Amino acid sequence: MxxxxxxxxxxxxxxxxxxxxxxxxxxxIAYVDALSACGFARIEVTxxxxxxxxxxxxxxxxxxxxxxxxxxVRYTALVPNLRGMERAVEGRPDEINLVMSxxxxxxxxxxxxxxEQSLAGLQDVLREAGKLGLPCNVSLSTAFGxxxxxxxxxxxxxxxxxxxxxxxxxxxxxxxxxxxAHPEQVRQLSTVLQQQLQIPVTIHLHNTRGMGxxxxxxxxxxxxxxxxxASGGLGGCPYAPGASxxxxxxxxxxxxxxxxxxxxxxxxxxxxxxxxLSGLVGRPVTSQLAQAGTRLRRYAPPAWLAEKFPHA
Amino acid sequence: MxxxxxxxxxxxxxxxxxxxxxxxxxxxIAYVDALSACGFARIEVTxxxxxxxxxxxxxxxxxxxxxxxxxxVRYTALVPNLRGMERAVEGRPDEINLVMSxxxxxxxxxxxxxxEQSLAGLQDVLREAGKLGLPCNVSLSTAFGxxxxxxxxxxxxxxxxxxxxxxxxxxxxxxxxxxxAHPEQVRQLSTVLQQQLQIPVTIHLHNTRGMGxxxxxxxxxxxxxxxxxASGGLGGCPYAPGASxxxxxxxxxxxxxxxxxxxxxxxxxxxxxxxxLSGLVGRPVTSQLAQAGTRLRRYAPPAWLAEKFPHA
Numbered sequence: 001m002x003x004x005x006x007x008x009x010x011x012x013x014x015x016x017x018x019x020x021x022x023x024x025x026x027x028x029i030a031y032v033d034a035l036s037a038c039g040f041a042r043i044e045v046t047x048x049x050x051x052x053x054x055x056x057x058x059x060x061x062x063x064x065x066x067x068x069x070x071x072x073v074r075y076t077a078l079v080p081n082l083r084g085m086e087r088a089v090e091g092r093p094d095e096i097n098l099v100m101s102x103x104x105x106x107x108x109x110x111x112x113x114x115x116e117q118s119l120a121g122l123q124d125v126l127r128e129a130g131k132l133g134l135p136c137n138v139s140l141s142t143a144f145g146x147x148x149x150x151x152x153x154x155x156x157x158x159x160x161x162x163x164x165x166x167x168x169x170x171x172x173x174x175x176x177x178x179x180x181a182h183p184e185q186v187r188q189l190s191t192v193l194q195q196q197l198q199i200p201v202t203i204h205l206h207n208t209r210g211m212g213x214x215x216x217x218x219x220x221x222x223x224x225x226x227x228x229x230a231s232g233g234l235g236g237c238p239y240a241p242g243a244s245x246x247x248x249x250x251x252x253x254x255x256x257x258x259x260x261x262x263x264x265x266x267x268x269x270x271x272x273x274x275x276x277l278s279g280l281v282g283r284p285v286t287s288q289l290a291q292a293g294t295r296l297r298r299y300a301p302p303a304w305l306a307e308k309f310p311h312a
Numbered sequence: 313m314x315x316x317x318x319x320x321x322x323x324x325x326x327x328x329x330x331x332x333x334x335x336x337x338x339x340x341i342a343y344v345d346a347l348s349a350c351g352f353a354r355i356e357v358t359x360x361x362x363x364x365x366x367x368x369x370x371x372x373x374x375x376x377x378x379x380x381x382x383x384x385v386r387y388t389a390l391v392p393n394l395r396g397m398e399r400a401v402e403g404r405p406d407e408i409n410l411v412m413s414x415x416x417x418x419x420x421x422x423x424x425x426x427x428e429q430s431l432a433g434l435q436d437v438l439r440e441a442g443k444l445g446l447p448c449n450v451s452l453s454t455a456f457g458x459x460x461x462x463x464x465x466x467x468x469x470x471x472x473x474x475x476x477x478x479x480x481x482x483x484x485x486x487x488x489x490x491x492x493a494h495p496e497q498v499r500q501l502s503t504v505l506q507q508q509l510q511i512p513v514t515i516h517l518h519n520t521r522g523m524g525x526x527x528x529x530x531x532x533x534x535x536x537x538x539x540x541x542a543s544g545g546l547g548g549c550p551y552a553p554g555a556s557x558x559x560x561x562x563x564x565x566x567x568x569x570x571x572x573x574x575x576x577x578x579x580x581x582x583x584x585x586x587x588x589l590s591g592l593v594g595r596p597v598t599s600q601l602a603q604a605g606t607r608l609r610r611y612a613p614p615a616w617l618a619e620k621f622p623h624a
Contacts, residue, residue, distance in 0.1 A: 105613050108621055147611045180607040182570035183529050208604045210519075210563035211570075213526040217495050221533075244600065251522035258494035258523075288556065292520045295492040299459045301417050309420055 005256055005263045006041035006226045009249055013044040013078050015234025017054050021282045025059040029066040031280055034273045036070040039264040044076045048084035064091030085125050095135040098122045102157050103146035126168040135170035145180030154189055171200045179208020183218035190222035204228035205247040212247035213255050232277040232285040250274050250289045258295055317568055317575045318353035318538045321561055325356040325390055327546025329366050333594045337371040341378040343592055346585045348382040351576040356388045360396035376403030397437050407447040410434045414469050415458035438480040447482035457492030483512045491520020495530035502534035516540035517559040524559035525567050544589040544597040562586050562601045570607055
């Protein structure tokens with residue numbers, strides 16, 4: 001269990017894009033800087049989507065320019081298309097993250113394109129990024145199920161992942177966008193993706209039905225060592241109203257820590273940052289782990305105990 | 313994956329004993345009857361603890377007398393001591409459940425006895441129950457950690473489990489009373505308990521730090537086929553204030569269902585019962601799975617989709 005698990009903290013992008021209130025640019029920068037001190041392998045800082053589509057991240061340029069970079073962290077940003085990539089390059093990300101859905105209906109609803117159009121567009125970005133030597137990861141949404149279509153065929157995930165790998169993707173992320181994955185499915189898809197692809201596979205989980213950490217455990221058992229997660233479990237999906245957010249980073253790190261696995265993330269520092277989230281987003285953010293404390297948190301025994309058992 | 317998983321629904325006892333408001337006897341009976349229709353292997357109906365100690369379950373006799381029994385369900389009740397067993401026998405439980413802590417401090421705080429006194433008392437009950445042919449399971453609290461003492465030595469769990477098995481216990485339950493267990497620990501303790509004991513081992517989990525289902529998955533992987541769980545995640549521990557309740561039955565069943573494992577429990581029926589919990593206990597009970605729906609719940613695509621993609 002000595003191989004390091006790489007955590008990609010996605011809350012600055014995947015979390016904040018879902019918030020109703022615009023988080024001031026300087027607060028976003030301070031938040032990313034605080035995360036940088038926690039020991040993450042990667043931080044997804046922002047998105048170069050059109051400000052009209054996602055106004056909450058309209059300040060992508062300013063945020064990328066304002067953060068203080070720690071050499072051990074790779075700073076990534078989401079890029080929707082060639083135009084977004086051109087903007088992104090100015091921000092000097094260490095890598096970029098592209099996205100499309102495995103489900104045709106979800107791709108149309110979320111990206112307003114067919115999968116064919118999305119694939120062609122991402123292949124354009126991969127080609128141009130390749131010329132610049134900029135590594136591109138591709139996130140495949142709804143890889144474990146779609147809230148419109150239901151089950152998603154594993155063969156479709158593999159087909160798209162392979163096409164993107166062949167076009168130069170540096171990594172593939174299989175996303176459980178609305179928390180439909182179960183451990184056996186995660187084990188299977190993790191296994192075949194790693195068997196088929198020559199590039200690293202990341203798993204992106206949501207905790208919608210309580211299975212977030214169980215799915216992470218199944219992925220780990222299948223050899224996965226890269227995970228997306230969002231502090232405080234921020235995020236969600238606009239097309240599945242009951243859906244809760246991403247698997248919470250602090251709980252993921254705490255589980256792997258407890259098991260003796262190395263993540264590089266300091267859970268106590270991270271819990272301090274999690275304590276600032278409600279202030280950051282302007283609504284109460286409940287973190288189960290922050291409330292309970294880490295597993296070895298000690299309580300004082302009741303005061304009457306010493307009286308009742310004087311010779312203890 | 314064909315071997316059936318046996319779920320012991322503990323909410324009528326372990327859940328309701330923690331509620332502030334007294335649930336009227338007829339409502340308790342109706343609740344147990346509704347659970348009986350869901351397909352559980354076992355239901356822990358009540359506790360024969362002193363009404364002074366746990367006033368919320370003071371109506372144990374009336375509840376046991378009032379429920380309609382389904383032949384496929386084994387009805388159990390918690391029994392603290394010989395006096396409790398004498399009362400319990402009148403209620404004709406199919407089996408009884410005894411309890412003590414692996415942690416000395418927790419045993420003193422929770423049961424107001426030393427472990428030595430508890431062990432001797434339970435051995436008396438086991439002997440008398442044996443004469444009546446009444447099967448006794450023993451639940452070992454704080455088997456994965458104690459909020460007062462911290463880590464608990466696996467050897468201590470084994471020592472007490474063995475002593476109780478030698479005295480006639482029909483089964484041992486290892487309880488993660490305050491949600492300190494992690495998957496690697498669950499895998500290890502599940503393995504050695506099953507290796508050492510000749511009687512069935514049940515795992516009792518809490519979801520305090522989000523690891524409830526991950527721990528259940530680890531136990532399942534180690535061969536465990538018996539789990540305690542509480543609908544709606546009711547329950548908790550008075551000595552660990554931040555601690556949330558038991559692992560929620562609906563999420564446990566839903567995970568195993570999704571994985572293709574047989575539990576015998578009808579998750580849709582169970583979710584209907586979970587929908588009555590807030591009314592039963594008189595406070596809002598949040599069930600993540602009830603909110604999100606089972607994993608294949610479908611949503612209608614946005615209405616504009618057909619317009620934007622007319623030739624789809």
